[in-house]
Amino acid sequence: MLPIILFPAFGILDVSQATSNYGNPIIFLFLGGFMLAVATEKIGLHRIIAKKLLAFFPKTPRGIITALGAASVALGTTLSNSTVALLLIPVALSVTQDSTLRSRFLLAVAFGASISGITTPIGTPPNLIYLGFLRTVGFEAIGFTTWIFMMLPLTLTMLAIMVWILSWRCKDMQLESNSLGNVKMTKEHIRLLVLLGGLLIILLLNSPIKPYYDGLGFNENVILLAFGLLMFAPKIGFLEWEDSKLIPYEIIFLFGAGFCIAMAISKIQLGDAFQQIFVYFADLPFILFLLFAALVTLFATMFISSTALIAIFLPVVFAATQSFLDAPTQSLTMLIVTISAGFAFMFPISTPPNAIVFSKGGISIRQMFGFGIVLSLIGVALVIAFGMLYWRFFF
Numbered sequence: 001m002l003p004i005i006l007f008p009a010f011g012i013l014d015v016s017q018a019t020s021n022y023g024n025p026i027i028f029l030f031l032g033g034f035m036l037a038v039a040t041e042k043i044g045l046h047r048i049i050a051k052k053l054l055a056f057f058p059k060t061p062r063g064i065i066t067a068l069g070a071a072s073v074a075l076g077t078t079l080s081n082s083t084v085a086l087l088l089i090p091v092a093l094s095v096t097q098d099s100t101l102r103s104r105f106l107l108a109v110a111f112g113a114s115i116s117g118i119t120t121p122i123g124t125p126p127n128l129i130y131l132g133f134l135r136t137v138g139f140e141a142i143g144f145t146t147w148i149f150m151m152l153p154l155t156l157t158m159l160a161i162m163v164w165i166l167s168w169r170c171k172d173m174q175l176e177s178n179s180l181g182n183v184k185m186t187k188e189h190i191r192l193l194v195l196l197g198g199l200l201i202i203l204l205l206n207s208p209i210k211p212y213y214d215g216l217g218f219n220e221n222v223i224l225l226a227f228g229l230l231m232f233a234p235k236i237g238f239l240e241w242e243d244s245k246l247i248p249y250e251i252i253f254l255f256g257a258g259f260c261i262a263m264a265i266s267k268i269q270l271g272d273a274f275q276q277i278f279v280y281f282a283d284l285p286f287i288l289f290l291l292f293a294a295l296v297t298l299f300a301t302m303f304i305s306s307t308a309l310i311a312i313f314l315p316v317v318f319a320a321t322q323s324f325l326d327a328p329t330q331s332l333t334m335l336i337v338t339i340s341a342g343f344a345f346m347f348p349i350s351t352p353p354n355a356i357v358f359s360k361g362g363i364s365i366r367q368m369f370g371f372g373i374v375l376s377l378i379g380v381a382l383v384i385a386f387g388m389l390y391w392r393f394f395f
């Protein structure tokens with residue numbers, strides 16, 4: 001909340017401008033997502049999903065890693081990547097006592113949660129910062145369902161590569177896990193699944209497919225917040241007022257600070273200081289510029305969290321590229337930068353799932369970096385490829 005004090009004090013923004021960012025509409029989309037996440041965790045639906053997926057795959061190291069990745073994607077459709085990591089860590093720890101395999105499984109949770117975070121707009125904070133920034137500068141935002149269509153192929157591709165990397169030199173041994181043996185489906189689980197299914201259907205119908213279909217025209221922030229509040233409805237939802245204390249409100253203030261910093265950078269035209277560096281790429285192939293921006297983003301996450309980096313870096317990229325990129329290309333460039341930050345698997349500080357898993361112990365920085373740097377570089381290459389060959393048609 002320091003921007004509310006510091007920016008007016010130094011004459012950068014007035015108080016009303018600074019505080020307005022803490023009520024950005026995109027924040028309420030994330031608030032609705034958190035309510036759904038708390039309800040899912042409260043009734044244990046995540047354990048049902050994990051049990052079904054673990055039973056579907058063979059009990060080998062590769063099979064467990066694949067199951068954890070698939071569970072990440074399934075849970076990541078409605079939960080944040082941080083929540084996905086928190087929910088799957090107990091499953092990963094219960095599968096085996098072998099230290100080598102356990103570290104691989106924990107890394108599968110961390111990496112899988114980060115990969116699943118790109119699948120939906122609410123999956124990870126940088127996604128929402130990107131969408132909020134598009135609205136701030138007057139660009140057309142990406143719809144919820146459109147985002148999923150854009151990201152799901154990349155998510156599945158990255159999960160397949162993650163499984164291959166983490167399974168390297170693993171012994172083909174059978175694993176017996178009874179950690180979820182007593183978990184059974186209840187009427188509460190079915191009711192929440194129906195509600196989540198209804199939410200996805202409404203989001204799908206609401207998403208326009210131009211020029212053929214204009215969608216229902218509802219505001220997606222309102223839709224998700226409405227379903228989140230439905231979790232408190234008697235005989236329908238699963239939450240009581242006391243459960244609202246489990247919502248991580250500090251993340252909401254983090255979003256507000258990010259949007260406030262973006263507004264300040266735009267107003268004082270700080271991006272102009274970097275314009276000469278970016279203009280150098282104006283006469284070079286666009287793919288080289290994308291590679292430069294993605295790699296700078298990736299290696300900056302070695303020193304700063306991806307959320308803070310995107311909050312600071314997007315306004316700089318936007319301001320510094322206005323002179324030689326049109327609006328759709330700017331949106332694509334900022335999307336590639338955002339997703340590249342989400343694929344920072346190298347250090348605990350880089351992404352919330354990395355930090356959460358590392359804090360549980362059993363993983364060294366050397367292990368995380370060794371597997372993470374390979375997956376990160378492959379991820380950046382894939383992000384650029386998808387951006388040039390697929391995502392550009394959505395702008």
